[in-house]
Amino acid sequence: MKEVKIEDKEKYLKEHYPFENIPNLRDQRRCIHCDRIFTIGDYKVFIDEDDEELIYCPYAPECDGTLIDWIPVDYDYK
Numbered sequence: 608m609k610e611v612k613i614e615d616k617e618k619y620l621k622e623h624y625p626f627e628n629i630p631n632l633r634d635q636r637r638c639i640h641c642d643r644i645f646t647i648g649d650y651k652v653f654i655d656e657d658d659e660e661l662i663y664c665p666y667a668p669e670c671d672g673t674l675i676d677w678i679p680v681d682y683d684y685k
């Protein structure tokens with residue numbers, strides 16, 4: 608995976624977030640892959656093996672969670 612440096616994280620998120628209700632950069636989420644809580648604004652962008660540019664968990668590349676693996680901090684998924 609190759610990391611892509613994002614200059615304007617708010618703009619990038621707005622343009623690439625695949626769902627409605629784009630979260631605020633100051634919001635917190637839990638990543639279900641590494642089970643860590645992070646601030647959205649710390650997200651990273653990587654180009655994966657399929658040449659796809661994806662928004663990843665801030666703990667990537669150790670964690671392979673992308674934004675579809677982010678859940679609200681108080682959400683009990685177990």
Ligand SMILES: [Zn+2]
Pocket residue numbers: 638639640641642643664665666667670671672
């Ligand atoms: Zn993670």
